[in-house]
Amino acid sequence: MVDVSAKQVSVREATARGDILMSRPTANLIQSGSARKGDVLGVARLAAIQATKHTALLIPLCHAIPVEAVSVTFSWADQPADPTGTDNHNVQPTAVLRCEVSVRTSAKTGVEMEALTAVSVGCLTVYDMVKAVEREMEIQNIHLLQKKGGKSGDFCRT
Numbered sequence: 682m683v684d685v686s687a688k689q690v691s692v693r694e695a696t697a698r699g700d701i702l703m704s705r706p707t708a709n710l711i712q713s714g715s716a717r718k719g720d721v722l723g724v725a726r727l728a729a730i731q732a733t734k735h736t737a738l739l740i741p742l743c744h745a746i747p748v749e750a751v752s753v754t755f756s757w758a759d760q761p762a763d764p765t766g767t768d769n770h771n772v773q774p775t776a777v778l779r780c781e782v783s784v785r786t787s788a789k790t791g792v793e794m795e796a797l798t799a800v801s802v803g804c805l806t807v808y809d810m811v812k813a814v815e816r817e818m819e820i821q822n823i824h825l826l827q828k829k830g831g832k833s834g835d836f837c838r839t
Contacts, residue, residue: 708776729803
């Protein structure tokens with residue numbers, strides 16, 4: 682583990698994002714609140730928040746950080762039926778559920794891992810709650826969007 686004892690405490694923020702691709706019927710099930718296990722997005726939101734608090738238990742060399750604020754949002758988008766452009770008429774339109782998490786703290790090290798872990802767990806929770814309906818869902822594109830604070834400065838994905 683990196684020694685951060687000499688670092689100054691500062692406000693640090695990080696935002697991460699990830700997508701879950703699924704069929705339109707599965708998306709409709711989630712949106713209507715009819716999933717057998719209950720409120721999919723509500724449970725996934727709580728799981729993502731909880732994940733920020735437990736990141737240091739999951740990532741061996743990650744520092745335990747006091748999480749001061751977490752924002753979890755889910756949004757929907759439709760993906761074209763055939764992103765390869767081969768015009769395959771058998772391919773069904775895909776719904777994309779996007780999970781975005783922002784985490785803030787005042788600490789000696791950043792919260793990038795907390796944001797990335799939260800997105801991962803949020804997406805995995807959605808998968809778990811509707812996997813009986815569709816096992817072909819894909820979790821994709823988990824990445825850091827931005828981070829602020831600390832000695833290394835700010836980062837913003839372009």
